[in-house]
Amino acid sequence: MIYQGKQKIWADYQKEIPDNHWFYVRSCIRQNFFPGAERMFMEISRNLLGKDIFETENHTTCGGIAYHCDTIPQETVMTIVARQFALMTEAGYENYVASCITSFGNYIEILETWKEFPELETRIRELLWKACKREFNKPKYVAHASDLIYKYRNEIAARAKYRLVDRHTGEPLRAVEHIGCHYAKMFPSRGIGGAEYPYVLCGMIESWGGNVIDYPERRHCCGYGFRQYHVKANRGYSISNTYKKFESMEPYHPDFILTNCPGCPYFMDRWQYVIAETEGKTYGENGYGIPVLTYEELASLVLGYNPWDIGLQLHQVAVEPLLDKLGIEYDPKEKYKGLNEKELMRPELPGVLRCC
Amino acid sequence: MDFGFRISPSSAINLDKVNLEKFEELHRIEPDVYKCMACGSCSSTCPANRYSGMSIRKVILALQRGKEKEAVAMMRNCMLCGKCTMVCPRGINTRHLILSICRIYEEDVK
Numbered sequence: 071m072i073y074q075g076k077q078k079i080w081a082d083y084q085k086e087i088p089d090n091h092w093f094y095v096r097s098c099i100r101q102n103f104f105p106g107a108e109r110m111f112m113e114i115s116r117n118l119l120g121k122d123i124f125e126t127e128n129h130t131t132c133g134g135i136a137y138h139c140d141t142i143p144q145e146t147v148m149t150i151v152a153r154q155f156a157l158m159t160e161a162g163y164e165n166y167v168a169s170c171i172t173s174f175g176n177y178i179e180i181l182e183t184w185k186e187f188p189e190l191e192t193r194i195r196e197l198l199w200k201a202c203k204r205e206f207n208k209p210k211y212v213a214h215a216s217d218l219i220y221k222y223r224n225e226i227a228a229r230a231k232y233r234l235v236d237r238h239t240g241e242p243l244r245a246v247e248h249i250g251c252h253y254a255k256m257f258p259s260r261g262i263g264g265a266e267y268p269y270v271l272c273g274m275i276e277s278w279g280g281n282v283i284d285y286p287e288r289r290h291c292c293g294y295g296f297r298q299y300h301v302k303a304n305r306g307y308s309i310s311n312t313y314k315k316f317e318s319m320e321p322y323h324p325d326f327i328l329t330n331c332p333g334c335p336y337f338m339d340r341w342q343y344v345i346a347e348t349e350g351k352t353y354g355e356n357g358y359g360i361p362v363l364t365y366e367e368l369a370s371l372v373l374g375y376n377p378w379d380i381g382l383q384l385h386q387v388a389v390e391p392l393l394d395k396l397g398i399e400y401d402p403k404e405k406y407k408g409l410n411e412k413e414l415m416r417p418e419l420p421g422v423l424r425c426c
Numbered sequence: 427m428d429f430g431f432r433i434s435p436s437s438a439i440n441l442d443k444v445n446l447e448k449f450e451e452l453h454r455i456e457p458d459v460y461k462c463m464a465c466g467s468c469s470s471t472c473p474a475n476r477y478s479g480m481s482i483r484k485v486i487l488a489l490q491r492g493k494e495k496e497a498v499a500m501m502r503n504c505m506l507c508g509k510c511t512m513v514c515p516r517g518i519n520t521r522h523l524i525l526s527i528c529r530i531y532e533e534d535v536k
Contacts, residue, residue: 302430302431303431305429305430305431306431306432306433306434307434309431309432309433310433310434313433314436344429345433347427347429348427348429348432348433349433421427
């Protein structure tokens with residue numbers, strides 16, 4: 071990665087992140103895509119690092135997907151979000167951390183809108199009271215969960231069992247970082263490192279021993295784009311976006327892709343299968359794809375958790391080549407075993423994309 | 427395998443490989459071609475636009491990108507009514523411009 075210029079941007083876009091006492095809200099879709107990710111966030115921050123992270127079963131969607139698909143008005147989203155803030159207030163917290171990038175963008179957008187239009191905030195408070203007799207205080211601080219892992223990155227590095235180094239060559243692993251669009255593209259000052267070259271994932275990779283690589287389409291969307299995917303007629307746009315990104319990163323031979331958004335890892339993972347089936351092309355070594363990880367999964371790997379306990383068997387692209395490079399021991403027979411040795415169903419192997 | 431959708435072909439244009447000799451000639455005759463700010467007033471008033479997709483705005487853009495065949499095909503639908511000239515906020519004589527385009531890209535028009 072070329073550091074010239076970026077360090078100035080990173081210095082300009084730093085934000086203070088409180089160390090402890092967070093109200094955590096999960097994502098709607100991450101638990102279906104990569105369920106180990108959010109569980110490992112709680113495991114690392116709450117159990118391993120001893121932080122106070124609170125979550126409640128009363129939390130609902132933030133309405134972000136419907137909002138960005140243009141199916142509900144902004145007032146509805148605001149009232150849903152106001153209810154989440156009410157849950158935080160009732161639990162006695164002031165710092166709000168979201169697992170989802172779109173939720174994070176949504177919260178920031180709504181708080182900024184209320185700052186510009188206080189009469190709208192008053193109206194939403196009335197609507198919330200009419201709907202469910204709740205009141206709320208605005209959070210003092212809103213963060214994305216990757217901001218917290220970024221803050222704890224050196225603590226994680228100090229406890230790490232593995233480094234992001236190829237054990238065969240001794241070279242740092244080549245990592246591509248991909249930031250969700252709603253993290254800082256709308257409000258650059260709210261993201262660590264700004265919008266152009268966010269530092270949040272770079273910081274983690276560097277702390278854990280990897281090497282971040284630049285490539286031309288680094289800031290390009292993953293292709294999810296809400297309406298691009300949810301409307302089937304538009305799905306060609308979605309996969310074309312992803313294809314463009316992979317074509318751009320291919321010459322740099324990345325070992326893995328790190329993401330901090332619910333949609334990005336899913337689409338960059340699954341579309342590799344579709345690209346392989348339709349174009350006959352794979353982007354990893356020896357017919358494999360490029361593994362796509364969430365930051366929680368990567369943190370768990372360097373901390374030495376069992377890859378199958380953190381849900382890596384739910385990835386379309388095989389992660390075994392990456393585990394071999396890192397020197398992480400795993401039992402292939404345990405890959406599809408669930409809790410209490412329960413046998414999970416084995417997926418059918420794809421025709422083109424090589425999987426283990 | 428057919429998923430019901432597919433990767434769209436790339437629409438990227440390498441301007442270093444586009445031959446713009448004819449467009450430069452057009453610019454010599456019609457310097458106003460660079461005045462166009464692509465506002466679309468011409469397209470919205472064009473009586474042929476709704477039925478044939480004719481748009482002088484798109485024609486200028488296509489010629490600058492080296493897509494001559496696409497531009498000339500669109501030009502065939504022009505009726506030379508002159509409405510676009512009347513509405514152009516930059517005062518471009520679009521009717522005259524269209525005739526110059528026809529003259530310069532003559533062989534393609536045939």
